[in-house]
Every structure is written in structure tokens, then in C-alpha cells.
Amino acid sequence: MKAKSSGLIIGISIGVVIGALLAIIGLLCFRFHRKRSQIGNSSSRRAATIPIRANGADSCTVLSDSSIGTESSRTSIHNGILSWIGGPRKSHVVAASGILEYSYKDLQKATCNFTSAIGKGAFGSVYKAQMTTGETVAVKVLATNSKQGEKEFHTEVMLLGRLHHRNLVNLVGYCAEKGQHMLIYVYMSKGSLSSHLYSEKHETLSWSLRVQIALDVARGLEYLHDGAVPPVIHRDIKSSNILLDQSMGARVADFGLSREDMLNRNATNIQGTFGYLDPEYISTRAFTKKSDVYSFGVLLFELIAGRNPLQGLLELVELASLNTGGQVGWEEIADPHLDGKFDERELNDMAALAYKCVNRSPRKRPAMRDTVQVLSHILKTRHEKKRSASEVVIATGQSDRQNSMNGEHCRAESLDSTADYVDV
Template identity: 50%
Template sequence: MAHKANLVIIGISVGLALGILIALLVFCAIRWYKKHAHLRRCTNERSVTTVPIRSNGFGTSTDFSASLSNTVAVKGSESGRKNSQFFLWNNQKKDRLASVSGIPKYSYKDIQKATQNFTTILGQGSFGPVYKATMATGEVVAVKVLASDSKQGEREFQTEVSVLGRLHHRNLVNLVGYCVDKGQHMLVYEFMSNGSLANLLYGGEDRGLNWDERLQIALDISHGIEYLHEGAVPPVIHRDLKSANILLDGSMRAKVADFGLSKEEVFDGRNSGLKGTYGYIDPMYITTSNFTMKSDIYSFGVIIFELITAIHPHQNLTEYINLASMSPDGVDEILDKQLAGGCNIEEVRNLASIGHRCLQKTPRRRPSIGEVSQAVLKIKQRRLAKEDTMSFASKDLSRAVSRIEDQQVELSMMASSKDRVTE
């Protein structure tokens, strides 16, 4: 009996041990499954909340990601997420900027030497001072340095590098390098020897702008914006078009500059607040906080009237435009005095008509930039056609005069020969 009792006790003990072992194994399996399921969930959340922006241009580059609003619940406070994103940006910004296609990175020492220790200043903008520099290769460039008290900052710097790193067009200022070193942020651009459109119109420059140049500048700007709106993938909205951000090279070709406030036309769920420059901002944008391509069209309309009148938006340009719109030839009254007698008034009126369409209060009534570009081009083409017609007419007249002169010579020779025969 005692032996049987011992066997029962041993069996029960073994059974309990096996049961406990099985329970432990099941518990560990459940813990492992939950942990990996949580990791997969986190990975999915990150893939949904961060979508890489597409890239294009000469070569491809990975652009900065745009955060999209979503319905996935993310643990932790909003401030925690922002701090985490800021920490990641600080640790990865150099690698991200270095990945931008075709844009070399310079050291602080390189820029310091090229600018002669930052003594060759060209001007001052909202971003900071701009210096003329000669790089080691002999290339002359302009260096824009982010000032410590600038209203713009790292976000604008990042936007400028990422946008111009993938966009290339003859009517966009070319970014040739950047510098993030010793706490400094600098952008290196191609040198635009004729400065900004604003300086040429209002800066008391010795060199004025004739009508041919102004018409070409309007066409150049339209081509630059057309590339941003209709050629870039995804489309880009400039958001700060103004005469100070239109630069001219040695051949007086205009290029759009300063992309610090630019935005790709994708919804990112964030309200960035009112951006732009007083006098150029779309009134509908002020009302709705919704900046679209048609807001850029409005700003371009203001620039068109700057080219016609040489009146700055801060000098009540809008009031002058409204008065001029009351009659078909109203623009004649506000035409820049420098152009008086030196331009085709019909071309001026046609360009003003395009400007009025761009300044329509309702965005949907404004033309697309492609339509604007074609309208400006037609003005220039009509001009060239007239010049060709006049040239042909002049050549025909010259040939007719030449034939008459030849005939007169022949008649004179015939008369002299008759006189000799008579004698």
C-alpha cells in the first residue's frame, strides 16, 4: 500500500511540474507575440504618418518628409512628438542635406576665404546679409548668411535647399552650394550681376529699364512660375513673389529667387500662419488662410504693374491700379515717366490687361500661369512680327530706290550718247 501511495504522489508531482512548465511556456509565448505585434503597429504608424515627398530634376534626391494628418492614435503628448522630431532633425539634418542631388557642401573656412572674411557685402535681406564671393575654382557667387535675428530660420533654410536641390530651370536662380558649420547656415547662389528688379525700379540705379527689357522680364518671370506650377512634380507654390525676389543676370534675364517660404502643393494638415510680403499677398489668402497657385498669380499681377508704373506696392499701387481700371486707357495715366515716348502704348495696355486678370478678387477668375505666359508671349510675338514687316518694307523700298537710281543712270547715259550722235 505504501508503495502505491508513493507512486501516486510522484505522479501528481510530475503532473504539477509539467503543468507549471506548460503554463510558463504559454505565458512567454503570449508576451513575445504581444511585443512583436506592438512593434509592427508602431512601424505601421510611422509609415502612415510620414510620407516621403517625390523628387525630380537633374538626378533624383530624397526630399524632406511631409507629415500627413491621419486617424491613427499615437501615444504620448503633442509636445513630446515635436521634441522627438526636433531631436531627430538635429541629428540627421547634415545627412539629409548632404543627400540633395548635385549641391556641394562648403565649410565655414571655405566661405570665409571666398568672401574675404565677410567684407564684400552686396546687400541685406529678410534672411540675412548677402556677400559677393570668389570660390577656389574662380567662380563668382553670392553667399546668403542666415542672421541670428532673422525672422526666417532653419525651416526656411531647409526648404530652400530641398526645393532648389531638385528644381532646375533657366528662370530660377541656381543654388550652387550650402554651408552648415560652426553654428552658421549659408546658401551659395550663382551671382546675378544686375541685382534685383526692385533695386532697378526703385533703388536709384544709374541704369534704367526700357520697355523691351520690362516686357522680357515679365515673360521670364512667367516662365519661371510656369515651371514651378506646371513642370515640377509635385507642383511648388512660391508664396513670396515680389520684385525684390526677382534677380537679373548680366544679360538682363530675370530669375525667380528666395524659396524659403515655398510649399509643395500637397496637404500636410498644418496651418503655417500668414506668410508673404505686405502689398503682394492675395486678399483671399488673408481671409481664408488658404494659399494656392492662384495666390502666386495675384502676386505676379502686382509685379506686372510694378514693371508698368515703377510704383512700389507700399506706395498705394493698388489704389492707382483700381483708378486705372475705370477706363480702357487708364493705364496711360500711371505709366512710368521713364517710358514716356519710348514704348508702344498698345503693348502697355495689353500687358496691363493681363495684370488686371491676375488681380481678380475671386481666385477662380484668375488665369493659370500657362495662360499668362502665353498672353505675354503673344505681345512679344506681335512686336517681332511688326518689326519683320517693317524690315521687309524697308528692304523693298531700298530696292525700289536702287532700281530708280539705276534707271536714271541708264537714261543719263542714253541722253549723252544721243548728244554725241547729233554732233
């Protein structure tokens, strides 16, 4: 009887121990699966915070003047999460926006430990980076002591995630790791417009290129104002924020101060670059699309005169306007580096447009779509002139050849007549 009782007690004890072990194992499995589920949900929420890329009018899918596309990857779906295989460690595609997240380690390697600096601004330094795919990109690194820079970082990611146009510099990736914030753009191999206007290491920009650059910038701003939904106000148009690609095509860059129209239009602090700022904005703290138009007008005069606002550009414009009446006679402010190699009519038409853009009254400034039409007309007229001149040259050549043939024919007849006379 005692043996049976002992056996029963031992059996119950073993059962309790086994049950406890199974319970512990079950609890661990539950916690493990719950954690993985939370990671998946977190990733999904993170992807949803960045808006969907929306192509607008005049958009282009080419992200770089490099022949190689954006960083390639092979992906697989595991538990509903899109993850990298063979790509940058800890990086993944933010599926909702199409913008890549790069790891700090890979960017550190691509920039030779951040020693390949190619520029510096209020945001921080910009580095040239060679990715493992062979693609060349530009990496803009937020200065760690810049609170404004961190705000601008989020603004650019949020805006450029949905803005895509051939005359805007495209954001192809970002990094937010190890306390660093970085933005990765297409590499614009010809640098900024300001470097071409003021640096001696570059050849003087031809007049025809200046008009084309003006039209490229106007198209980029027209897209922001009329093509983007909701519209976007750039707020910092200047020559150093206009970048040039391999074929000298111009793209608008630096959207750190940009805002969607109708949101936060009244600012407490003045932001932007003095000399390009709309006087109306300075006095009222209210920025509108016409604030961008004013800055664009200053940029047009910068292209015409080859000097920036800090060099007395607007004072020069005001003095010239006394003689021109805002219409003709603007050739007196033409960039001396052009050495007179420009079309006077084109210069006067572009200067007259610029003068309307910098009108102190925002109501009297043209819309960006109107500036595009004026600049397009200038180029169209130029092409028509060239075509007409070519046709005249061809017609003249044909006339000369016909006259030459007629002359030869007449001389032949004359010789024949003379020969007949001698024979008689």
C-alpha cells in the first residue's frame, strides 16, 4: 500500500514538473512571436509615415545623369515585411515612398570615412559617394549641433518623397542612424550655378546656356506651384541652390525651407537668403507663391548681370530701370564676361520679365506658368531665326549654283556663235 502511494506521489510530481516546463516553453514561444509581430507592425507604421511618390506634369523617371540606376537590391517577403537580401545591412525599402534607407556603415565606406567633401552649407557638409553598385551620389550630412537642420531633414524627406520632376534634384535615399541624419541625392556633376557664374575655374556661361538654365528653373518652380498636389513653395531660390547635371541641365535643389501652400504661411522668424527675399514677406512674415517669383526674378538678373545680390545687383537694376523704363536698354547691365556675345532682343525680353518678377507688389508679378511661356517664346524665336537663316543660306547657294550653270551655258552658246561666224 505504501509502495503504491509513493509511486502515485512520484508520478504526480513528475507530471507537475513536466507541466511547468511545458508552460514555460509555451510562454517563451508566445513572447517571441509577439515580439516579431510588433516589429512587423512597427515597420509597417514607419513606411506609412512617408507620403507616396506622385509623378506630376513634365515628370521624368531618370534619377541620375549617371548611366547606372539607383542602388539595386534583391528582396523577399518574410512575415509580410519587405527586407533586403544582399543590400546594405539594416536597410530596407520604404515601400510607400520608394525612397531607400541606407546604413551609416555603407555611407561611411562610400565617402571614404566622410573625407570626400564637395561642399558645405547651413545644413552641413556634402560628400561625394561611390556606392558598391558603381553609382555616384551626393550625401548631405546634418550638422549634429543644428536643430534647424534636423527639421529641414524631415521636411526634405516628406516633400521629396512625393515630388518628382526632371527639373528638381531627386532624393534617392536617407540615413537616420547613430545620431546622424543624412540625405542622399543624385550626383550633379557640373556643380552649382553660382560656381559657374563666379568661379574662375569654370568657363564663362554662354548666353544661350543662361536662357536655357532660366527656363529649366522656371519649369521646376511651375511644377511646384501648379503641378504638385498640394502646391509647394520653395522659399530659398538662389544660384547656389540651382545644380547642373552632366548636360548642363538645371535642377532646383535644397527643399529644407519649403512648405506646402496654405500651411504655416505666416512665420514668426524670417527664413531664407537676404537679397533674394520678397520685401512683402519681410514686412508681413507671410510667404506665398509670389515670394518664389520674386526670388526667381533676382536669379534672372543674376544670370544677365553676372553678379549676386551681395554685390549690389538690385541697386544696379534700379539704376538701369531709370533709363530702360523696364523694357529696353538693359544691355548696359550685361555680364562683362559675355564680351558682348548675346542677342540684345533676348536679353531685353528676359530682363523685362525679371523686372516684373521683382515688382514690390506681389499682385503685379507674373505667375510661374507665365514666366515659362515668355522664356519658351525667347528660345522658340531663336530657333526660328536659325532655321530661317539656314533656309536663306541654302536658297542663296542654290541660286549661286543656278547662276553659275546659266553663265556656263551662255558662255558655251557664245563660243558656238563665234565658231559659226569664223566658218562663214
